[in-house]
Amino acid sequence: MGGGVLIEFRLLGQVEVWRDGTRVELGGRKQRAVLAALLVRAGRVVSQDQLIDDLWPADPPARAAATVQVFVSNLRRALEPDRPRGAPARLLVTSAPGYVLRADAGAIDAHEFVRLAAEGHAALDDDDGQRAAQLLSEAAGLWRGAALADVADAPFAQAEASRLEEQRRSCAEDLVEAELSLGRHTAVVAVLEQQVAEHPLRERPRAQLMLALYRSGRQADALAVYRDGTRILRDELGIEPGASLKALHQAVLSQDPELEWEPPEPVIRGVTPPTEPGDEPGRVLVVDDSGINRRLLVTALTEQGHE
Template sequence: MRFRVLGPPGIDRDGRGVPLGGPKQRALLALFLLRPNRFVAADWLVEALWDGRPPASAHTTLRTYVAGLRRAVEPERSHREPARVLRSRPRGYELRVEDDAVDAIRFGRLVDRAADTLAAGQPAVAERTYAEALALWRGEPLAGVGELNAVRPEVARLTELRLTAEEGRLTAAVAAGRHAPLLAELRRFVSANPLREGARAQLMLALSRSGRQTEALAAFDEGRRVLAAEYGLDPGEQMRAAHRLILEQPYRRSPDPRRWPAPGRAGGRARAGA
């Protein structure tokens, strides 16, 4: 059984989606997946599920939703058997899942592995690992329930981590020498995310290695103007390092990828919402 939050919340069993019912049922699953393998208070679930405005019958309705979710995750369990996946606790519940069963947790681990591989000077392997991580996505994170106040911080975290992985994949691909076919994609990414210095650094390096030195330096100047206008700041180390490499190394030479600005990590976070 697999649990999904990198898109609409959902459950897959044997490769097939499990029916979950209406929006509240999906929202309840999302709330449990924010805190897998941890006690979740019923009072917190009520406040979160109704976004701070629970009806008088909220606790009774919550128990109905929990029963429906139990049927989804343990369809063969009889009423006499204790729940093994969605367990009752005094004044709350606990969703027991394997870490690898949650797509967001697998995604974070793959991003960290790819970052470590790239730092070790294996960009081609890193690119494949980043691509494997990004293939787990099925849309906007926690789509359909992301407006709940309790869910918004996790949506923001996952969105940022996805950008980090996309930037990392581009960094690895450029370091592996695949800069020419990536120029258009790099331009689009930088245009959509003009304040991400790491991506701009990769665009500069890709342009330089393609023999377009003037455009590479122009990309640096544009980034410097954007940072000054938005934050009153000078370029950071990633852009400065790329600028130095462009000036120091003729584009026909292949710079050591271990000297290139490295993308971020997932931060070693083992759980979604941890």
């Protein structure tokens, strides 16, 4: 987009735009808020009235409409500085009754995060821990701070930031689950301790911490984590732990063999290596998900190749 110019829109932190590796100057907070309001609704028409409400939800100034038009004009020059005078804008386009920001989904970090997190979750459901860890780690790495940090006081930004932060937490929990499936119990303990401290009412990271501690030979610490969680839930919400957390507690108490980690089965990707002289037919690539980063090439005896 943008005539061969690489443009990146960033919402996972302060609102930023980068053109070919150079950060774009976006102006003051209100002007950046206009861009953010358009970005969170990218591809959809945002009316001028909606933008006015986004910027001044309580008491808009008399010349609010004219001010929005100035902000849009400034943003157009910032986004497309090489656009000839009089030429139509290609990114921030007028479309009655307002404006639309045209950007590929992959150019907006928030959209890319959602895509990667969803693919990582799907890989986790498919018991492909190695791929899940790679995708989820990439998704988590897109964050630079709190979403929409520099326009966070705007109501539209608060709602979007809250939605993204919830997805961020789920992504972090999925990533830990992927790491646990690969046998990296000790490595995730510190991360889980921080997650539990920040979100003491969330049962999933607490359960993950119990499992990581138990598999690291720290049964007593795992039981202490459960006791702390039980106390907090009773004190804060007046409820007992959920059934799954209770079941895990009993399993830790009884040292249930089912809690022990077992290396996952190798995942067949279905990728056939390039044929070289001397190669036998029916060979497929198998990726070992043990976390050792090995690639095993095995010969699959296919019916066609060995009739």
